[in-house]
Amino acid sequence: MDAESEAGADGLQGLSALADPVRRQLYDAIAAQDEPLTRDDAARAVGMARNLAAYHLDRLVEAGLLTTTYARPPGVGGPGAGRPAKRYHRVREERTVSVPPRDYELLADLLATAIDADGSGALRDALVRAAEAEGRSAGAGDEELMEVLAARGYEPSVDAAGDIVLRNCPFHRLSRTHTELVCSLNQTLLGSALESRGDDPARAELCPQEGRCCVVVRAEPVLRDS
Numbered sequence: 001m002d003a004e005s006e007a008g009a010d011g012l013q014g015l016s017a018l019a020d021p022v023r024r025q026l027y028d029a030i031a032a033q034d035e036p037l038t039r040d041d042a043a044r045a046v047g048m049a050r051n052l053a054a055y056h057l058d059r060l061v062e063a064g065l066l067t068t069t070y071a072r073p074p075g076v077g078g079p080g081a082g083r084p085a086k087r088y089h090r091v092r093e094e095r096t097v098s099v100p101p102r103d104y105e106l107l108a109d110l111l112a113t114a115i116d117a118d119g120s121g122a123l124r125d126a127l128v129r130a131a132e133a134e135g136r137s138a139g140a141g142d143e144e145l146m147e148v149l150a151a152r153g154y155e156p157s158v159d160a161a162g163d164i165v166l167r168n169c170p171f172h173r174l175s176r177t178h179t180e181l182v183c184s185l186n187q188t189l190l191g192s193a194l195e196s197r198g199d200d201p202a203r204a205e206l207c208p209q210e211g212r213c214c215v216v217v218r219a220e221p222v223l224r225d226s
Contacts, residue, residue, distance in 0.1 A: 017063035022048070023056045027065060027090070031155075034167070034211075036069055036087035057088050067091050092172065092211065105173055112178040124181075131185050135192025145217075148193060154213055162219030169213040183214040190215050 018024050029045040030037050037045070043053035060066040070084040115123040138148055146164070149156040153170035169175050175182040183206060191201035194217070207216040 017060055017065060020056070022046075022052075023060055026053060026056055027060055030066060030088050031090045032157075033089075036071075036089035038085045038087050040085075042088060061088070065091055108171075108174050109177065112174055112181055116178060116181060127181075127185065128188055131188040132192040135189040135194075136196040138189070139193035139196035145194075145197065145199075149190075149217075156217075164217035164219075165209075166213035166215060166217070167211075175214070179214075183208065186213060186215045190217065 018027060025046040026042055029042055039050055039054045039057060042057060043050045046053070057066065061068060066088045067090075069087050069089070071087055072084050115127055118124065138152065139145075141148070143151070146156050146158075149164065149166065153168055155167040156164045157167060159165050169182070169186065171182045171185070187204050187206055190204040194203055195201040203218045203220070204215050205218055206214055208214040
């Protein structure tokens with residue numbers, strides 16, 4: 001099987017696993033957490049028996065949607081502590097399926113490469129304008145801000161400080177090779193969405209963190225010394 005066929009098969013296997021509503025519940029419960037969950041934690045989160053949860057969790061691992069680690073709870077160790085618990089967390093690599101095969105990722109990479117190589121800055125300016133327009137469109141409806149962000153794949157959650165952290169970057173693969181471009185695009189899009197809602201666009205602030213979108217939507221804009 002060639003690489004393209006293998007990638008398609010992996011994607012189909014992942015989609016098939018998520019077609020089961022029980023497995024989708026478990027996957028969503030784990031994806032909603034920053035830290036891995038044990039079988040007991042996952043079972044409680046969706047209200048099912050531990051043994052049944054364990055079975056479906058392992059099927060999700062086989063499908064390549066979850067991965068596992070082993071660890072004891074913080075502060076527990078030494079003789080009599082027992083074996084480390086199996087913990088499940090989401091695989092960050094996305095799975096896509098296209099029939100017949102399409103390669104939109106390659107197209108995005110080519111476009112981003114062209115923008116980075118354009119010495120005149122005209123292509124980047126055009127991208128900024130497009131991101132601003134998309135942001136204004138995204139923020140123009142009646143949905144709550146969290147709904148707008150969730151609908152575009154950002155997986156928003158509110159932290160203890162009241163900031164909205166974005167647990168997923170919709171452009172994750174491209175961000176690894178064109179980080180500055182993608183982060184700037186995210187900030188422009190989100191700032192324009194805020195502005196179209198009558199909010200301060202400066203709330204969309206660059207704050208790169210591993211495993212998250214590079215933008216944080218602040219509860220209030222952070223004041224900087226001039």
